[in-house]
Amino acid sequence: GQQVMQIPQYQHVQEGEDFTTYCNSSTTLSNIQWYKQRPGGHPVFLIQLVKSGEVKKQKRLTFQFGEAKKNSSLHITATQTTDVGTYFCAGPRWKTSGSRLTFGEGTQLTVNP
Amino acid sequence: EADIYQTPRYLVIGTGKKITLECSQTMGHDKMYWYQQDPGMELHLIHYSYGVNSTEKGDLSSESTVSRIRTEHFPLTLESARPSHTSQYLCASSLPRDSNEQFFGPGTRLTVL
Numbered sequence: 191g192q193q194v195m196q197i198p199q200y201q202h203v204q205e206g207e208d209f210t211t212y213c214n215s216s217t218t219l220s221n222i223q224w225y226k227q228r229p230g231g232h233p234v235f236l237i238q239l240v241k242s243g244e245v246k247k248q249k250r251l252t253f254q255f256g257e258a259k260k261n262s263s264l265h266i267t268a269t270q271t272t273d274v275g276t277y278f279c280a281g282p283r284w285k286t287s288g289s290r291l292t293f294g295e296g297t298q299l300t301v302n303p
Numbered sequence: 304e305a306d307i308y309q310t311p312r313y314l315v316i317g318t319g320k321k322i323t324l325e326c327s328q329t330m331g332h333d334k335m336y337w338y339q340q341d342p343g344m345e346l347h348l349i350h351y352s353y354g355v356n357s358t359e360k361g362d363l364s365s366e367s368t369v370s371r372i373r374t375e376h377f378p379l380t381l382e383s384a385r386p387s388h389t390s391q392y393l394c395a396s397s398l399p400r401d402s403n404e405q406f407f408g409p410g411t412r413l414t415v416l
Contacts, residue, residue: 223404232393233346235404276343280405290336290361291405295345 194281196294204302209266211297213279220282222255222262223291228275236264236277269301306330309394309408316384317416324379324411326394335377336405338393339363346393352377353399384415 193216203209213222221240225233237246239255239262246253250273252265266273276298280291307328316322328335337350338361348361352371366388367381377396381388394408 225405229343232407232410233395233405234407238404278346290334290348290351292362293346296343298343 194279194292194294196279196297198297199295200298200300202300202302203269205271206268209269209273209299211264211277211279211299213262213264213294215260215281218259220259222259223280224253224262224264225278225280225293226275227278227296231275233278266299269299271301271303274299274301307394307396307406307408309392309411311411312409313412313414315414315416318383318385320384320415322381322384322413324392324394324413326377326379326408327375328377328396328406328408329375330396330406331374332396332406333374333399334397334403335371336395336397337361337367337369337377337379338395339365340391340393340410342391350379384413386415389413389415 195214223238224236227233243257244255250267254263276296278296279294282289283292310325333354335352338346339349340346347363349363349365350369352358358369367379369379391410391412393410395405397403397405
């Protein structure tokens with residue numbers, strides 16, 4: 191079945207360094223979503239990408255969707271301690287009863303001040 | 304902030320007890336989900352529902368059961384809790400389309416002694 195894989199699993203950076211997490215799907219995705227989960231919290235939706243090659247920015251965060259719509263990345267410029275958390279990508283998976291999201295394993299980001 | 308609620312937030316219970324985790328949303332969403340997540344780890348879908356009287360098992364086998372008698376309510380029940388059930392349980396909801404973001408509740412952290 192469809193799998194969504196994320197790397198790296200963990201990333202430790204110094205405050206001010208950049209950070210990137212990568213998401214790869216075994217099948218073409220109609221869209222991809224990104225979520226952030228703060229330590230002790232719940233996942234919160236960040237953004238959705240739909241078009242091939244799409245790039246979206248949210249302040250210091252840049253999201254990309256690959257040309258083949260099978261991979262995506264999230265890049266954070268000049269990390270801050272508020273960026274700490276786990277970042278998940280998620281893509282829809284179709285079943286006979288309808289679609290639901292398949293989440294990647296997540297990338298845990300820690301930022302040393 | 305999304306209007307999706309979970310109770311209790313924390314539960315410590317002995318082996319063999321029956322428990323029900325409550326999840327309610329006031330957004331009128333047809334789709335609802337239950338995920339199991341160990342701290343800092345990936346999200347495992349254990350149950351989902353596309354609407355009233357519709358429930359299906361997710362990717363991770365679970366001894367829990369769910370019901371969907373009302374649109375806004377999606378409780379999860381464990382007939383006989385065991386230490387292996389210790390985890391965080393997250394409820395989520397979304398609109399019907401596969402491109403719709405999921406809104407997560409705050410979670411229930413369950414500990415079975």
